[in-house]
Amino acid sequence: MGKTPCCDQSGLKRGPWSTEEDQILISYINDHGHGKWRSLPKQAGLLRCGKSCRLRWTNYLRPDIKRGPFTPEEEKLVIQLHGILGNRWAAISAQLPGRTDNEVKNLWNTHLKKRLIRMGIDPQTHEPFSGQATKAPASPSTRHMAQWESARLEAEARLSKESSLFHPPSLSKPDSDHFIRLWNSEVGESFRRGNKTACKSPISQATSLTNHGSVSDLTTEMAPVITTSSSATPFNEQIEDMEWKCSKSDSSSSSDLEDSSNTALQLLFDFPVNNDMSFLEHIDHYTAFPAIMSEKSFNCPL
DNA sequence: AATACACACAACCGCGACGGC
DNA sequence: TGCCGTCGCGGTTGTGTGTAT
Known part of the structure:
Protein backbone atom coordinates (compact mmCIF):
# COMPACT_ATOMS: atom_id res chain seq x y z
CA MET A 1 0.00 0.00 0.00
CA GLY A 2 2.01 2.88 -1.22
CA LYS A 3 1.49 6.49 -0.56
CA THR A 4 0.88 9.07 -3.19
CA PRO A 5 3.99 11.11 -3.67
CA CYS A 6 2.58 13.17 -6.53
CA CYS A 7 1.87 16.25 -4.43
CA ASP A 8 5.34 16.23 -2.97
CA GLN A 9 6.82 17.07 -6.34
CA SER A 10 8.15 20.58 -6.49
CA GLY A 11 7.38 22.91 -9.34
CA LEU A 12 3.71 22.04 -9.36
CA LYS A 13 1.24 24.84 -8.99
CA ARG A 14 -1.03 24.95 -5.98
CA GLY A 15 -3.88 27.06 -4.75
CA PRO A 16 -6.93 28.33 -6.61
CA TRP A 17 -7.45 27.26 -10.19
CA SER A 18 -7.46 29.82 -12.98
CA THR A 19 -10.10 29.79 -15.70
CA GLU A 20 -7.41 28.86 -18.20
CA GLU A 21 -6.48 25.80 -16.18
CA ASP A 22 -10.14 24.90 -15.87
CA GLN A 23 -10.57 25.10 -19.61
CA ILE A 24 -7.52 22.96 -20.25
CA LEU A 25 -8.75 20.32 -17.83
CA ILE A 26 -12.30 20.34 -19.19
CA SER A 27 -11.26 20.10 -22.81
CA TYR A 28 -8.75 17.36 -22.07
CA ILE A 29 -11.26 15.25 -20.16
CA ASN A 30 -13.89 15.85 -22.82
CA ASP A 31 -11.48 14.58 -25.45
CA HIS A 32 -9.72 11.79 -23.58
CA GLY A 33 -11.71 11.02 -20.47
CA HIS A 34 -10.03 10.68 -17.11
CA GLY A 35 -8.56 7.23 -16.93
CA LYS A 36 -5.31 8.01 -15.17
CA TRP A 37 -5.32 11.03 -12.92
CA ARG A 38 -1.63 10.72 -12.21
CA SER A 39 -0.58 11.07 -15.81
CA LEU A 40 -3.41 13.38 -16.81
CA PRO A 41 -1.86 16.73 -15.84
CA LYS A 42 1.32 16.00 -17.75
CA GLN A 43 -0.54 14.92 -20.84
CA ALA A 44 -2.93 17.83 -20.59
CA GLY A 45 -0.13 20.27 -20.03
CA LEU A 46 -1.13 21.31 -16.54
CA LEU A 47 1.33 22.13 -13.78
CA ARG A 48 -0.84 20.41 -11.20
CA CYS A 49 -0.71 17.08 -9.46
CA GLY A 50 -3.21 14.44 -10.46
CA LYS A 51 -4.88 14.62 -7.13
CA SER A 52 -5.55 18.30 -7.54
CA CYS A 53 -6.96 17.70 -11.04
CA ARG A 54 -9.26 14.96 -9.83
CA LEU A 55 -10.50 17.13 -6.98
CA ARG A 56 -11.07 20.10 -9.25
CA TRP A 57 -13.00 17.95 -11.70
CA THR A 58 -15.13 16.03 -9.21
CA ASN A 59 -15.90 18.98 -6.97
CA TYR A 60 -16.26 21.80 -9.42
CA LEU A 61 -15.93 21.18 -13.15
CA ARG A 62 -18.04 18.07 -13.65
CA PRO A 63 -20.94 18.98 -15.94
CA ASP A 64 -23.58 17.31 -13.77
CA ILE A 65 -22.81 19.35 -10.70
CA LYS A 66 -25.72 21.35 -9.41
CA ARG A 67 -24.64 24.83 -8.37
CA GLY A 68 -26.45 27.08 -5.99
CA PRO A 69 -27.67 26.84 -2.43
CA PHE A 70 -29.09 23.68 -0.97
CA THR A 71 -32.86 23.48 -0.88
CA PRO A 72 -34.61 22.80 2.43
CA SER A 214 -32.98 6.28 -4.38
CA VAL A 215 -33.55 7.15 -0.80
CA SER A 216 -34.37 10.63 -1.85
CA ASP A 217 -37.07 9.22 -4.04
CA LEU A 218 -38.27 7.06 -1.25
CA THR A 219 -38.37 9.89 1.15
CA THR A 220 -40.91 11.58 -0.94
C1' DA B 1 -12.49 54.73 4.70
C1' DA B 2 -9.89 51.43 7.18
C1' DT B 3 -9.59 47.60 9.96
C1' DA B 4 -11.05 43.46 12.30
C1' DC B 5 -13.80 39.72 12.40
C1' DA B 6 -16.91 36.00 10.74
C1' DC B 7 -18.38 33.10 7.36
C1' DA B 8 -18.55 30.10 3.20
C1' DC B 9 -16.37 27.38 0.20
C1' DA B 10 -12.45 25.69 -2.47
C1' DA B 11 -8.38 23.19 -2.04
C1' DC B 12 -4.97 20.40 0.35
C1' DC B 13 -3.28 16.55 3.18
C1' DG B 14 -2.99 12.08 5.10
C1' DC B 15 -4.74 7.71 5.25
C1' DG B 16 -6.86 3.36 3.86
C1' DA B 17 -8.62 0.30 0.20
C1' DC B 18 -7.90 -1.94 -3.88
C1' DG B 19 -5.77 -3.99 -7.90
C1' DG B 20 -1.75 -5.24 -10.66
C1' DC B 21 2.71 -7.16 -10.82
C1' DT C 1 2.79 -12.95 -0.46
C1' DG C 2 4.37 -8.56 -0.41
C1' DC C 3 5.33 -4.33 -2.78
C1' DC C 4 3.88 -0.52 -5.45
C1' DG C 5 0.79 2.63 -7.88
C1' DT C 6 -3.56 4.65 -7.97
C1' DC C 7 -7.81 6.26 -6.37
C1' DG C 8 -11.28 7.87 -3.17
C1' DC C 9 -12.62 9.50 1.28
C1' DG C 10 -12.82 12.43 5.35
C1' DG C 11 -10.61 15.93 8.12
C1' DT C 12 -8.41 20.17 8.04
C1' DT C 13 -6.62 24.42 6.28
C1' DG C 14 -6.45 28.46 3.28
C1' DT C 15 -8.51 32.11 0.84
C1' DG C 16 -11.92 35.21 -0.76
C1' DT C 17 -15.92 37.85 0.50
C1' DG C 18 -19.25 40.03 3.37
C1' DT C 19 -20.32 42.49 7.66
C1' DA C 20 -19.56 45.03 11.84
C1' DT C 21 -17.04 48.49 14.33
Whole structure:
Protein backbone atom coordinates (compact mmCIF):
# COMPACT_ATOMS: atom_id res chain seq x y z
CA MET A 1 0.00 0.00 0.00
CA GLY A 2 2.01 2.88 -1.22
CA LYS A 3 1.49 6.49 -0.56
CA THR A 4 0.88 9.07 -3.19
CA PRO A 5 3.99 11.11 -3.67
CA CYS A 6 2.58 13.17 -6.53
CA CYS A 7 1.87 16.25 -4.43
CA ASP A 8 5.34 16.23 -2.97
CA GLN A 9 6.82 17.07 -6.34
CA SER A 10 8.15 20.58 -6.49
CA GLY A 11 7.38 22.91 -9.34
CA LEU A 12 3.71 22.04 -9.36
CA LYS A 13 1.24 24.84 -8.99
CA ARG A 14 -1.03 24.95 -5.98
CA GLY A 15 -3.88 27.06 -4.75
CA PRO A 16 -6.93 28.33 -6.61
CA TRP A 17 -7.45 27.26 -10.19
CA SER A 18 -7.46 29.82 -12.98
CA THR A 19 -10.10 29.79 -15.70
CA GLU A 20 -7.41 28.86 -18.20
CA GLU A 21 -6.48 25.80 -16.18
CA ASP A 22 -10.14 24.90 -15.87
CA GLN A 23 -10.57 25.10 -19.61
CA ILE A 24 -7.52 22.96 -20.25
CA LEU A 25 -8.75 20.32 -17.83
CA ILE A 26 -12.30 20.34 -19.19
CA SER A 27 -11.26 20.10 -22.81
CA TYR A 28 -8.75 17.36 -22.07
CA ILE A 29 -11.26 15.25 -20.16
CA ASN A 30 -13.89 15.85 -22.82
CA ASP A 31 -11.48 14.58 -25.45
CA HIS A 32 -9.72 11.79 -23.58
CA GLY A 33 -11.71 11.02 -20.47
CA HIS A 34 -10.03 10.68 -17.11
CA GLY A 35 -8.56 7.23 -16.93
CA LYS A 36 -5.31 8.01 -15.17
CA TRP A 37 -5.32 11.03 -12.92
CA ARG A 38 -1.63 10.72 -12.21
CA SER A 39 -0.58 11.07 -15.81
CA LEU A 40 -3.41 13.38 -16.81
CA PRO A 41 -1.86 16.73 -15.84
CA LYS A 42 1.32 16.00 -17.75
CA GLN A 43 -0.54 14.92 -20.84
CA ALA A 44 -2.93 17.83 -20.59
CA GLY A 45 -0.13 20.27 -20.03
CA LEU A 46 -1.13 21.31 -16.54
CA LEU A 47 1.33 22.13 -13.78
CA ARG A 48 -0.84 20.41 -11.20
CA CYS A 49 -0.71 17.08 -9.46
CA GLY A 50 -3.21 14.44 -10.46
CA LYS A 51 -4.88 14.62 -7.13
CA SER A 52 -5.55 18.30 -7.54
CA CYS A 53 -6.96 17.70 -11.04
CA ARG A 54 -9.26 14.96 -9.83
CA LEU A 55 -10.50 17.13 -6.98
CA ARG A 56 -11.07 20.10 -9.25
CA TRP A 57 -13.00 17.95 -11.70
CA THR A 58 -15.13 16.03 -9.21
CA ASN A 59 -15.90 18.98 -6.97
CA TYR A 60 -16.26 21.80 -9.42
CA LEU A 61 -15.93 21.18 -13.15
CA ARG A 62 -18.04 18.07 -13.65
CA PRO A 63 -20.94 18.98 -15.94
CA ASP A 64 -23.58 17.31 -13.77
CA ILE A 65 -22.81 19.35 -10.70
CA LYS A 66 -25.72 21.35 -9.41
CA ARG A 67 -24.64 24.83 -8.37
CA GLY A 68 -26.45 27.08 -5.99
CA PRO A 69 -27.67 26.84 -2.43
CA PHE A 70 -29.09 23.68 -0.97
CA THR A 71 -32.86 23.48 -0.88
CA PRO A 72 -34.61 22.80 2.43
CA GLU A 73 -35.48 19.40 1.00
CA GLU A 74 -31.82 18.64 0.41
CA GLU A 75 -30.84 19.90 3.85
CA LYS A 76 -33.50 17.72 5.35
CA LEU A 77 -32.18 14.70 3.51
CA VAL A 78 -28.63 15.41 4.62
CA ILE A 79 -29.72 15.49 8.25
CA GLN A 80 -31.65 12.28 7.86
CA LEU A 81 -28.84 10.47 6.10
CA HIS A 82 -26.27 11.77 8.54
CA GLY A 83 -28.33 10.23 11.30
CA ILE A 84 -27.94 6.88 9.59
CA LEU A 85 -24.53 7.09 7.98
CA GLY A 86 -22.60 9.54 10.09
CA ASN A 87 -19.79 11.46 8.41
CA ARG A 88 -19.82 9.35 5.27
CA TRP A 89 -20.14 12.27 2.94
CA ALA A 90 -19.66 10.33 -0.25
CA ALA A 91 -22.52 7.98 0.59
CA ILE A 92 -24.71 10.91 1.59
CA SER A 93 -23.91 12.94 -1.49
CA ALA A 94 -24.69 9.95 -3.70
CA GLN A 95 -28.30 10.42 -2.64
CA LEU A 96 -28.25 14.08 -3.63
CA PRO A 97 -28.01 14.33 -7.41
CA GLY A 98 -25.56 16.95 -8.52
CA ARG A 99 -24.10 17.51 -5.08
CA THR A 100 -20.54 16.57 -4.20
CA ASP A 101 -19.29 15.09 -0.98
CA ASN A 102 -17.29 18.25 -0.41
CA GLU A 103 -20.40 20.37 -0.74
CA VAL A 104 -22.34 18.17 1.65
CA LYS A 105 -19.46 18.20 4.08
CA ASN A 106 -19.24 21.98 3.94
CA LEU A 107 -22.98 22.33 4.34
CA TRP A 108 -22.88 20.17 7.41
CA ASN A 109 -19.88 21.85 8.99
CA THR A 110 -20.97 25.41 8.30
CA HIS A 111 -24.74 25.26 8.62
CA LEU A 112 -26.41 22.12 9.81
CA LYS A 113 -23.99 21.24 12.59
CA LYS A 114 -24.19 24.72 14.07
CA ARG A 115 -27.94 24.71 13.77
CA LEU A 116 -28.20 21.48 15.70
CA ILE A 117 -25.76 22.70 18.34
CA ARG A 118 -27.78 25.87 18.78
CA MET A 119 -30.77 23.69 19.40
CA GLY A 120 -28.92 21.69 22.00
CA ILE A 121 -28.53 18.63 19.80
CA ASP A 122 -25.31 16.74 19.54
CA PRO A 123 -24.64 16.70 15.78
CA GLN A 124 -22.70 13.48 16.04
CA THR A 125 -25.19 11.44 17.99
CA HIS A 126 -28.32 13.40 17.06
CA GLU A 127 -29.24 13.32 20.70
CA PRO A 128 -29.79 16.20 23.10
CA PHE A 129 -26.67 17.44 24.85
CA SER A 130 -28.41 17.28 28.20
CA GLY A 131 -27.79 13.57 28.13
CA GLN A 132 -31.16 12.45 29.46
CA ALA A 133 -31.17 9.91 26.71
CA THR A 134 -30.48 6.51 28.08
CA LYS A 135 -27.30 4.87 27.03
CA ALA A 136 -28.64 1.39 26.70
CA PRO A 137 -27.04 -0.47 23.82
CA ALA A 138 -28.95 -0.60 20.61
CA SER A 139 -30.93 -3.72 20.06
CA PRO A 140 -29.42 -6.25 17.66
CA SER A 141 -32.23 -5.69 15.21
CA THR A 142 -31.65 -1.99 15.30
CA ARG A 143 -27.97 -2.34 14.66
CA HIS A 144 -28.62 -4.74 11.83
CA MET A 145 -31.18 -2.43 10.35
CA ALA A 146 -28.75 0.43 10.40
CA GLN A 147 -26.03 -1.74 8.95
CA TRP A 148 -28.26 -2.90 6.14
CA GLU A 149 -29.47 0.55 5.34
CA SER A 150 -25.90 1.71 5.34
CA ALA A 151 -24.83 -1.12 3.07
CA ARG A 152 -27.74 -0.52 0.77
CA LEU A 153 -26.96 3.17 0.45
CA GLU A 154 -23.36 2.36 -0.32
CA ALA A 155 -24.40 -0.13 -2.95
CA GLU A 156 -26.70 2.44 -4.46
CA ALA A 157 -23.93 4.97 -4.43
CA ARG A 158 -21.63 2.60 -6.24
CA LEU A 159 -24.23 1.64 -8.79
CA SER A 160 -25.20 5.19 -9.50
CA LYS A 161 -21.55 6.04 -9.91
CA GLU A 162 -20.98 3.15 -12.26
CA SER A 163 -24.06 3.89 -14.29
CA SER A 164 -23.12 7.53 -14.53
CA LEU A 165 -20.00 6.47 -16.37
CA PHE A 166 -22.11 5.05 -19.15
CA HIS A 167 -25.20 7.20 -19.11
CA PRO A 168 -25.75 10.90 -19.06
CA PRO A 169 -26.62 12.06 -15.58
CA SER A 170 -30.09 13.08 -16.61
CA LEU A 171 -30.81 9.61 -17.89
CA SER A 172 -29.17 7.57 -15.21
CA LYS A 173 -31.58 6.07 -12.78
CA PRO A 174 -30.45 4.82 -9.39
CA ASP A 175 -30.83 1.09 -9.28
CA SER A 176 -31.24 -0.77 -6.07
CA ASP A 177 -31.52 -4.21 -7.61
CA HIS A 178 -28.14 -5.01 -6.18
CA PHE A 179 -29.41 -4.56 -2.68
CA ILE A 180 -32.61 -6.37 -3.43
CA ARG A 181 -30.65 -9.33 -4.74
CA LEU A 182 -28.49 -9.19 -1.65
CA TRP A 183 -31.52 -8.94 0.56
CA ASN A 184 -33.06 -11.98 -1.11
CA SER A 185 -29.81 -13.90 -1.07
CA GLU A 186 -28.63 -16.35 1.53
CA VAL A 187 -26.89 -13.55 3.32
CA GLY A 188 -30.07 -11.59 3.53
CA GLU A 189 -31.94 -14.68 4.54
CA SER A 190 -29.56 -15.37 7.39
CA PHE A 191 -29.82 -11.79 8.42
CA ARG A 192 -33.59 -12.01 8.55
CA ARG A 193 -33.39 -15.28 10.39
CA GLY A 194 -30.97 -13.70 12.78
CA ASN A 195 -33.66 -11.25 13.70
CA LYS A 196 -35.93 -14.15 14.66
CA THR A 197 -38.98 -12.56 13.17
CA ALA A 198 -39.57 -11.34 9.69
CA CYS A 199 -37.90 -8.06 10.25
CA LYS A 200 -37.80 -6.17 7.02
CA SER A 201 -36.57 -2.70 6.59
CA PRO A 202 -39.49 -0.58 5.58
CA ILE A 203 -37.20 1.26 3.28
CA SER A 204 -36.10 -1.90 1.61
CA GLN A 205 -39.66 -3.05 1.37
CA ALA A 206 -40.58 0.11 -0.35
CA THR A 207 -37.54 -0.26 -2.54
CA SER A 208 -38.66 -3.72 -3.49
CA LEU A 209 -42.08 -2.47 -4.29
CA THR A 210 -40.92 0.30 -6.47
CA ASN A 211 -38.02 -1.76 -7.75
CA HIS A 212 -36.03 1.37 -8.24
CA GLY A 213 -35.38 4.73 -6.77
CA SER A 214 -32.98 6.28 -4.38
CA VAL A 215 -33.55 7.15 -0.80
CA SER A 216 -34.37 10.63 -1.85
CA ASP A 217 -37.07 9.22 -4.04
CA LEU A 218 -38.27 7.06 -1.25
CA THR A 219 -38.37 9.89 1.15
CA THR A 220 -40.91 11.58 -0.94
CA GLU A 221 -42.58 8.46 -2.13
CA MET A 222 -42.98 6.81 1.19
CA ALA A 223 -44.11 9.67 3.26
CA PRO A 224 -47.55 9.92 1.72
CA VAL A 225 -47.98 6.18 2.16
CA ILE A 226 -46.95 6.18 5.75
CA THR A 227 -48.86 9.25 6.64
CA THR A 228 -51.95 8.45 4.67
CA SER A 229 -53.99 8.19 7.80
CA SER A 230 -52.43 11.27 9.23
CA SER A 231 -51.83 13.41 6.23
CA ALA A 232 -53.28 16.32 8.11
CA THR A 233 -51.54 15.38 11.31
CA PRO A 234 -48.94 17.84 12.50
CA PHE A 235 -45.44 16.47 12.83
CA ASN A 236 -45.39 16.79 16.59
CA GLU A 237 -48.56 14.78 16.83
CA GLN A 238 -46.98 12.05 14.79
CA ILE A 239 -44.09 12.04 17.19
CA GLU A 240 -46.44 11.92 20.13
CA ASP A 241 -48.21 9.08 18.46
CA MET A 242 -44.97 7.20 18.14
CA GLU A 243 -44.09 7.84 21.74
CA TRP A 244 -47.48 6.57 22.71
CA LYS A 245 -46.88 3.45 20.71
CA CYS A 246 -43.57 2.98 22.42
CA SER A 247 -44.94 3.38 25.89
CA LYS A 248 -47.80 1.12 25.02
CA SER A 249 -45.44 -1.58 23.88
CA ASP A 250 -43.47 -1.41 27.09
CA SER A 251 -45.37 -4.33 28.42
CA SER A 252 -45.71 -6.18 25.17
CA SER A 253 -43.79 -9.11 23.79
CA SER A 254 -40.44 -8.94 22.05
CA SER A 255 -42.10 -9.21 18.68
CA ASP A 256 -43.22 -5.66 19.13
CA LEU A 257 -39.61 -4.66 19.12
CA GLU A 258 -39.47 -5.11 15.40
CA ASP A 259 -42.63 -3.12 14.97
CA SER A 260 -41.30 -0.22 16.94
CA SER A 261 -38.01 -0.36 15.12
CA ASN A 262 -39.91 -0.24 11.89
CA THR A 263 -41.97 2.59 13.23
CA ALA A 264 -38.87 4.45 14.21
CA LEU A 265 -37.32 3.96 10.81
CA GLN A 266 -40.54 4.87 9.11
CA LEU A 267 -40.69 8.05 11.08
CA LEU A 268 -37.08 8.68 10.31
CA PHE A 269 -38.00 8.81 6.66
CA ASP A 270 -41.29 10.44 7.38
CA PHE A 271 -40.30 14.03 7.58
CA PRO A 272 -42.76 16.49 6.17
CA VAL A 273 -42.30 16.31 2.43
CA ASN A 274 -43.01 19.93 1.76
CA ASN A 275 -40.24 22.40 2.07
CA ASP A 276 -41.24 23.39 5.52
CA MET A 277 -38.19 23.17 7.75
CA SER A 278 -39.92 24.93 10.57
CA PHE A 279 -39.76 21.84 12.69
CA LEU A 280 -36.02 22.42 12.87
CA GLU A 281 -36.65 25.76 14.44
CA HIS A 282 -38.77 24.26 17.16
CA ILE A 283 -36.59 22.56 19.66
CA ASP A 284 -39.35 20.51 21.22
CA HIS A 285 -40.25 18.95 17.93
CA TYR A 286 -36.80 18.34 16.74
CA THR A 287 -35.52 16.86 19.93
CA ALA A 288 -38.09 14.21 19.30
CA PHE A 289 -36.39 13.34 16.05
CA PRO A 290 -33.00 12.43 17.45
CA ALA A 291 -34.90 10.23 19.80
CA ILE A 292 -36.01 8.32 16.75
CA MET A 293 -32.39 7.77 15.89
CA SER A 294 -31.36 7.17 19.44
CA GLU A 295 -30.94 3.89 21.15
CA LYS A 296 -33.58 4.90 23.60
CA SER A 297 -36.34 5.00 21.11
CA PHE A 298 -35.15 1.93 19.32
CA ASN A 299 -35.26 0.16 22.60
CA CYS A 300 -38.38 1.74 23.83
CA PRO A 301 -40.36 -1.50 24.06
CA LEU A 302 -37.78 -2.99 26.40
C1' DA B 1 -12.49 54.73 4.70
C1' DA B 2 -9.89 51.43 7.18
C1' DT B 3 -9.59 47.60 9.96
C1' DA B 4 -11.05 43.46 12.30
C1' DC B 5 -13.80 39.72 12.40
C1' DA B 6 -16.91 36.00 10.74
C1' DC B 7 -18.38 33.10 7.36
C1' DA B 8 -18.55 30.10 3.20
C1' DC B 9 -16.37 27.38 0.20
C1' DA B 10 -12.45 25.69 -2.47
C1' DA B 11 -8.38 23.19 -2.04
C1' DC B 12 -4.97 20.40 0.35
C1' DC B 13 -3.28 16.55 3.18
C1' DG B 14 -2.99 12.08 5.10
C1' DC B 15 -4.74 7.71 5.25
C1' DG B 16 -6.86 3.36 3.86
C1' DA B 17 -8.62 0.30 0.20
C1' DC B 18 -7.90 -1.94 -3.88
C1' DG B 19 -5.77 -3.99 -7.90
C1' DG B 20 -1.75 -5.24 -10.66
C1' DC B 21 2.71 -7.16 -10.82
C1' DT C 1 2.79 -12.95 -0.46
C1' DG C 2 4.37 -8.56 -0.41
C1' DC C 3 5.33 -4.33 -2.78
C1' DC C 4 3.88 -0.52 -5.45
C1' DG C 5 0.79 2.63 -7.88
C1' DT C 6 -3.56 4.65 -7.97
C1' DC C 7 -7.81 6.26 -6.37
C1' DG C 8 -11.28 7.87 -3.17
C1' DC C 9 -12.62 9.50 1.28
C1' DG C 10 -12.82 12.43 5.35
C1' DG C 11 -10.61 15.93 8.12
C1' DT C 12 -8.41 20.17 8.04
C1' DT C 13 -6.62 24.42 6.28
C1' DG C 14 -6.45 28.46 3.28
C1' DT C 15 -8.51 32.11 0.84
C1' DG C 16 -11.92 35.21 -0.76
C1' DT C 17 -15.92 37.85 0.50
C1' DG C 18 -19.25 40.03 3.37
C1' DT C 19 -20.32 42.49 7.66
C1' DA C 20 -19.56 45.03 11.84
C1' DT C 21 -17.04 48.49 14.33
